[in-house]
Amino acid sequence: MASIRKRGGGYLIIVSMGYDHNGKRRPPQQKTVHPPEGLTQKQTDKWLQEQAPLFEMTCKNITPKRNPNTTLAEYTEIWLRDIAPTKLAKSTVIRERQDTERFLPVLGGYKLTELTADHFRKLYADMRRKKNKNTGKPLSEATIEGVHACLCGILSDAVEGGFIDRNPAWRTFKYAGKKFKRPVADEETAAQIIAALGQENIKYETYFKLVISTGMRRGECCGLKWSDFDRNDHTIHIHRNVVKLTGEDIIVKPPKTAAGDRYVYFSAEMESLLEDYRKYCEDEAE
Secondary structure (H helix, E strand, O other): OEEEEEEOOOOEEEEEEEEEEOOOOOOOOEEEEEOOOOHHHHHHHHHHHHHHHHHHHHOOOOOOOOOOOHHHHHHHHHHHHHHHHOOOHHHHHHHHHHHHHHHHHHHHOEEEEHHHHHHHHHHHHHHHHHHHOOOOEOOOOOHHHHHHHHHHHHHHHHHHHOOOOOOOOOOOOOOOOOOOOOOOOOOHHHHHHHHHEEEEEHHHHHHHHHHHOOOOOOOHHOOOOHHHEOOOOOEEEEEEEEEEEEOOOEEEEEEHHHHHOOEOOOOOOHHHHHHHHHHHHHHHHH
């Protein structure tokens, strides 16, 4: 498998060529590539993951079998069935499948080799004119960006599989308008929220106070079990996440990264609330 290293203003792709019949290592093949300008680091990483297998196939004279008449709809079906489940979390596959439903009616009939940047730009422009069925408002930029990311991922794998020579969706999405940071409650607002929670059902009071005091994510809090709490050390072990997508069953999965498996502390006041909530749960179970 090819490896990638940063070299000056570019990246060095190194392909191991294995050993000869005498057991002597063959010299590796190397190539320096320069990503297109204007890519973010995440986009650059994806671009490099496309270039590495292409260079490896060239070095090893590998010609992948491909059907030049394969349509986007046909390849998407292959991708969802055979490729996505091996590299993406189940919840991500479900979300990607939902995104494919937005572009397949428009682009699904095109051959992969026919797709151009203009097809994708027109798709995103048309999506901006559509309205959400539930809210009646235009689709959010985050929704359109998610469709773009899905398309880029599918077509990147198509490049790796030899169906196409380049990803035509690259750099075809540009965020419309300005991105706004989500507002964060200041100390005074947080104090008002905490005070108001005292008037709510203890289930909601416990949930929101845990989130506020520890900074854990919504899914992480929903995935907690009593065995995750250590009263002696006043710690909570966060090592699972709960995901609920529209129309799908609840999915419980481990954190996406190693850093997500962590411990957080809770105060003596929170300990008292947790004890009250535990008694509440026991009474409800009777």
